[in-house]
Structures are given as structure tokens and as C-alpha cells.
Amino acid sequence: MTLGAKIPMCAPIMATKIPEAPKVGMVSLGCPKALVDSERILTKLRSDGYQMSADYAGADVVLVNTCGFLDSAKEESLEAIGEAIAENGRVIVTGCMGNEAELIRAKFPQVLAVTGAHQYEAVVNAVHEASPPIPNAFVDLVPEGGLKLTPRHYSYLKISEGCNHRCSFCIIPSLRGDLASRRIDAVLREAEKLVHAGTKELLIISQDTSAYGVDTRHEARQWKGREVRAHMTDLARELGQLRTAEGxxxxxxxxxxxxxxxxxxxxxxxxxxxxxxxxxIPFQHAAPSILKAMRRPANEAKVLDRIRKWRDICPDIAIRSSFVVGFPGETEADFDYLLQWLDEAQLDRVGAFRFEPVEGAAANDLPGAVPEEVKEERYQRIMERTAAISAARLQAKVGRVLPVIIDEVGEADEDGSIGATARSQADAPEIDGNVFLRDVGEGLAPGSILNVLIEDADEHDLYGVPSV
Incomplete structure (x- = not known):
């Protein structure tokens, strides 16, 4: 520019108006595997430019991820669909109950689309059609590790879909197909990303974690300069090498x-x-005749020996399981056998379910249906027996110092004392017990792992204070 030249005025800066993205609401029902499906769907929609809505009123479309394993779960799913239609009106149904599209459409003809379990592309396409995305190059849409429906400090990691078992009470293979294992390098890459993003606890899930890789003949892949097989033992060893930001x-x-x-x-x-x-471990029962009718391995005595050996190697190992009472043909002798087996096994955490016929399950045709009042009486007895076992095992931990992970920190009371809800290594989130803490320090955050002195116990929970 020459001396004395006139400097041009700057052109006015026009503000870029970012178009408002359509919003998606999600109702996620069923097991953790369905929760992972919901997270994957929402992560893909977020990457496509959608916002998430925390309520019906703010959503342009609502997804209902259904459960179809038991009739009671189907009823819950239908209620959720009905509520979403009543509150919003624009509803897409996905998940396990999506296999019963005719039933859903007959009851709710207003639904925009119905897709089946883990049909990610189909449900995303249905959302695109119902409420087209608005591409936006100005916003970083997806956080590292993807969108999560769990707290930041723990994450579910799904390693496979489907199941090769044909248990007589189960319809999972017809809902989700045969076993389909993910590549080992993809699983480990996802686990590493989750830990880097702040996950302190990984919960490994599938329909049959022990069978991981059977369908791919345990195909090996390169990971960190070495070959790793798609096998449960290789996966466990590699996951054990992960480290958090704290090392x-x-x-x-x-x-x-x-x-x-x-x-x-x-x-x-x-x-x-x-x-x-x-x-x-899903034992389901112990009586050989019932395990045979369930089409499950009838090696309950050998399992007891292995549990003893596991505890010899790792005395602190916690074992949880679930059992079905009132299965067709279950006699009082079968049920007593189960109770005696539980007395020997001394499992740390036990859930029980009254047998419930599932449409399409082979068990529905078995003779010897157990009356509902007998199911209920057996359910109460098994819960009472396992609660007593749990209470004794938890009482044995009083006076010990145990590591716990913090889930929630409370507000200070009038004396300035702060409490927190945590879990020990024996407690998975939402299905097992808690460790209730007193007098935790200020600044403690969810996801913190600290040692605590156990002061008391009841049937399901522990009580303690941070260890000095």
C-alpha cells in the first residue's frame, strides 16, 4: 500500500446462523446388551447431526428400544410405546420386540417404523426418514468413546451378538441370531478409547462371554505388534494391560x-x-433332571469342585448367578437339591426368577407345569436362603479394608459430614449391592477409587468409612 492511499472500510461481518438440529429422544428397556445398542444408535445419530432430547416434549422423534424376552418384559415395552405415542406421537420402535412388528402395529398403528434387535442401520435410516438430519460442519458432535447412557466412570463393552445355545426356556437365538463375535482388535480398540475417555470400570457383556470367538475359529489379529486371538482368555489378558490416566x-x-x-x-x-x-455365571438350576429339561450342562457337582479351586487361587473372587424356580417338572426334591447346592456353593450374589412361559420357547410344551402359588412359595424360600448366605459372607468383610468405586456423592449435612454411595469389586452396578460411606472428603467425585474400612453389613450392603 502506498503512503497516503485510502484504506478501504472493512465489510460487515455476517454472523453464521447454525441451523437447529432435529432432536431424538430414547427410551431404553431390557438388559445391558440392549443399553449398548441404544448407545451405538445415539452415537451414530449424533454424528449425523441430531441432538438428544431428555424429554418427550422436546423430541422430534422418540426411539423405544424394547425387550421381548419374557411376557412381562413385552408388556413393559408395549406400555412404553403407548406412553411415547401419547406424549409425543412420533415413535420408532426397535429392539428385541421388533421381531413382533405385526403385534406392535396392530396395537399402535401410529408408529413410524419397527426394526429388530441390533439393526443399527435400519433404525438410523428410519430416523432419517422421519426427521431428516441437518448437516453441520461447525460443531464437534461426538465425544471420544461415543455417547453413553451410563455414568462416565463405567461402560458396557459388548463383545458379541447372539447365542449358539438352544436352552428350552429361551428365545434369544430367534431374537438375536446365532453367535457373531466382534473382531478382537475392534473390541480392544473400543476398550482403550473408553478408558482414555475416563472409564474406570469396564463391564464385559454378551450372551455367552465364554464362547467368544468360537464362530470365527478364534481368528487372530494384530494388536500392539502381536497376534491376539478372538478368545476369552486372550481378551481377558489384553484387557488386563489397560491403564487409566492415573496409570x-x-x-x-x-x-x-x-x-x-x-x-x-x-x-x-x-x-x-x-x-x-x-x-x-448363569447357572439357572442345579438339579440334574431340571438342567436336562432346560437343555443345559448337568455337571453341577463338577462346578462345585471348580468353585472351590477358584477360591483357592483367588480367595476374594465374588460369584453371582441367577436361578429359575418353578420350571416345568420341578419337584419338591429338585428344589431341595437346588437349596442344598446353594448351601455348598456359597455364592456371593444370587437373583431368582419364577418360571414364565415365553412365546416360542420349547419349555412351554413340557409336562408338569408348576402351580403359581408353588412358584411363589419356592421363590420366597430361595430368596430367604440366599439372603442368609449373602449376609454371612458380607459380615465376614467387616473390619477389612477394601477398594471401592464411587457412584454418587451426597451433600454435606448440618454437621458438615458428607456421605457417598460406592461399590466394592464384588458389586456390579444396578444388580448387586452397595457400600455406603460416611465422612468422605470434599472434592470426591464419581469414578474415584479409594480404600475404605468396612464397619458394618446387612443382607445385601456394606457400610464403611475412608481408610486413613
Whole structure:
């Protein structure tokens, strides 16, 4: 520019108006595997430019991820669909009950679309059609690790879909298909991203975690310069190498573990502190005749021996399971056998269910239906027996110092004391017990892991104070 030249005035700056993205609401029902499906769907929609709505009124479309495993779960799903239609009107149904599209459409002809379990592309396309996305290059839409429906400090990691078992009471294979394992490198990459994003506890889920990789002949992939097989033992070993930002191993909790022989090989990893000493094993029953009718392995005596060996290797291992009472043909002798087995097994956490016919399940045709009042009486007895076992095992922890993970921190009371709700390594979120703490320090946040002195216990929970 020459001296004395006239400097041009700047053109006015026009503000860029970012178009408002359509909003999606989500109602997620059923098991943690369905929750992971919901997270994946929402992550994809967020990457496509959608916002998330916390209520019906603010949503342009509402997704209902249904459960269809039991008739009671189907009723809950239908109620949720009806509520979403009444509150919003624009509803897309997905999930396990999506296999019964005719039933859903007959009851709710207003639904915009119905898709089945883990049909991510179909449900996303349905949302696109119902409320087209508005691309936006100005906003970073997806956080590292994707969108989560759980607190930041714990995450579910799904390693496979479907199941190869044909249990007589179950319709999972017809809902979700046969076993389909994810690539081992993809699973480990997701686990690493979750931990880097702040996850302190990984909950490994599938329909059958022990069978991981069977369908791919345990195909090996390169990971961190070495070959790793799609196999439960390789997966467990590699997950044990993960480290949080603080340099500590995250808690890694194994769910839905069938007691195959190779499960023995993960117990030493628990003893070494690389895996959380916790196994969730779906035993379902113990009486040989009932296990046979359920089409499940009838090796309950051998399992008791293995549990003893697991506890010899890792004394702090916690074992949880669930059992069905009132299965067709279950006699009083069968039920007493189950109670005696539980007395020997001394499982840490137990859930029980009254047998409920599921449309399409082979068990519905079995003879010897158990009257409802007998089911209820047996349910009450098994819950009473397992509560007594739980109380005794928790009482044995009084006076010990245990690591816990913080889920929630309360407000200071009139004396300035702050309490918190936590979990020990024996407690998975939402299904097991809690550790209730007193006199925690200021600044404690969810996800913190600290040692606490256990002062008291009841049938399901522990009570303690941070260890000095």
C-alpha cells in the first residue's frame, strides 16, 4: 500500500446462523446388551447431526428400544410405546420386540417404523426418514468413546451378538441370531478409547462371554505388534494391560460367563489384580433332571469342585448367578437339591426368577407345569436362603479394608459430614449391592477409587468409612 492511499472500510461481518438440529429422544428397556445398542444408535445419530432430547416434549422423534424376552418384559415395552405415542406421537420402535412388528402395529398403528434387535442401520435410516438430519460442519458432535447412557466412570463393552445355545426356556437365538463375535482388535480398540475417555470400570457383556470367538475359529489379529486371538482368555489378558490416566488398571468385570474349562485360566489374572475378581455365571438350576429339561450342562457337582479351586487361587473372587424356580417338572426334591447346592456353593450374589412361559420357547410344551402359588412359595424360600448366605459372607468383610468405586456423592449435612454411595469389586452396578460411606472428603467425585474400612453389613450392603 502506498503512503497516503485510502484504506478501504472493512465489510460487515455476517454472523453464521447454525441451523437447529432435529432432536431424538430414547427410551431404553431390557438388559445391558440392549443399553449398548441404544448407545451405538445415539452415537451414530449424533454424528449425523441430531441432538438428544431428555424429554418427550422436546423430541422430534422418540426411539423405544424394547425387550421381548419374557411376557412381562413385552408388556413393559408395549406400555412404553403407548406412553411415547401419547406424549409425543412420533415413535420408532426397535429392539428385541421388533421381531413382533405385526403385534406392535396392530396395537399402535401410529408408529413410524419397527426394526429388530441390533439393526443399527435400519433404525438410523428410519430416523432419517422421519426427521431428516441437518448437516453441520461447525460443531464437534461426538465425544471420544461415543455417547453413553451410563455414568462416565463405567461402560458396557459388548463383545458379541447372539447365542449358539438352544436352552428350552429361551428365545434369544430367534431374537438375536446365532453367535457373531466382534473382531478382537475392534473390541480392544473400543476398550482403550473408553478408558482414555475416563472409564474406570469396564463391564464385559454378551450372551455367552465364554464362547467368544468360537464362530470365527478364534481368528487372530494384530494388536500392539502381536497376534491376539478372538478368545476369552486372550481378551481377558489384553484387557488386563489397560491403564487409566492415573496409570492404574481399570476394573474389568466379566458377565454372562458359562463355566467352560478355559474359564479356569482367567482366575489367576484376578489373583494378580489384572481383572476384577468377579464372575457372573448363569447357572439357572442345579438339579440334574431340571438342567436336562432346560437343555443345559448337568455337571453341577463338577462346578462345585471348580468353585472351590477358584477360591483357592483367588480367595476374594465374588460369584453371582441367577436361578429359575418353578420350571416345568420341578419337584419338591429338585428344589431341595437346588437349596442344598446353594448351601455348598456359597455364592456371593444370587437373583431368582419364577418360571414364565415365553412365546416360542420349547419349555412351554413340557409336562408338569408348576402351580403359581408353588412358584411363589419356592421363590420366597430361595430368596430367604440366599439372603442368609449373602449376609454371612458380607459380615465376614467387616473390619477389612477394601477398594471401592464411587457412584454418587451426597451433600454435606448440618454437621458438615458428607456421605457417598460406592461399590466394592464384588458389586456390579444396578444388580448387586452397595457400600455406603460416611465422612468422605470434599472434592470426591464419581469414578474415584479409594480404600475404605468396612464397619458394618446387612443382607445385601456394606457400610464403611475412608481408610486413613
Amino acid at each position: 492404574t488398571p481399570p476394573w474389568v468385570r466379566l458377565h454372562y460367563v458359562y463355566p467352560y474349562p478355559h474359564v479356569d485360566h482367567v482366575i489367576p489374572l484376578m489373583a494378580d489384580g489384572l481383572l476384577t475378581p468377579y464372575l457372573d
